[in-house]
Amino acid sequence: DYGGARLYAATGYAAAVTDKVLIGGSEATVKAAIDTKGQGTLASDPEFKAAFSSVSRDYVAFGFVDYRSAVTSVVNLAAPSAGLQRTMTDTFLGFIPAWLATDARFEDDALVAETAFPSVDIGFSAKNRASTLSAHAPASTLFYAESHDVGAALTAFLDKLRAIPELSSTF
Secondary structure, three states: OEOOEEEEEEOOEEEEEOOOOEEEEEHHHHHHHHHOOOOOOHHHOHHHHHHHOOOOOOOOEEEEEOHHHHHHHHHHHHHHHHOOOHHHHHHHHOOOOOOEEEEEEEEOOEEEEEEEOOOOOOOOOOOOOOOOOHHHOOOOOOOOOOOOOHHHHHHHHHHHHHOOHHHOOOO
């Protein structure tokens, strides 16, 4: 137990469970979050506010990941040993959404989850739009995914990669 929460820790990472939330991250940041006793600044963070506003219905679970920060940490650890140039890592990190939000809710006899993230600039302007197909999926569907404008988005993404000098021989 730590500060009224059940703390699970291993190799510098931790998860904590309270009667209201599940918190995950480095052991130091999880403990710091617990120490705030729910009075931290996450709720006022602009990225969190944007993620939380993506929830459109009642939910039984909500998850938020500061995704770009998490990926940046991993890249910064791996980049020197992998011989990655700063221009290449900066370009790749520009493809990473700032955050990911997932909510889960019960619908009839199913648990439905949705994930949202902000757009990133890959050189193609697409618009989010509601699915016209998902309503036709049978009730027994275990997983459903749908993507729009994949060809145009993939072409724009490859064009961005072609512009990286370190990748010119690859293309």
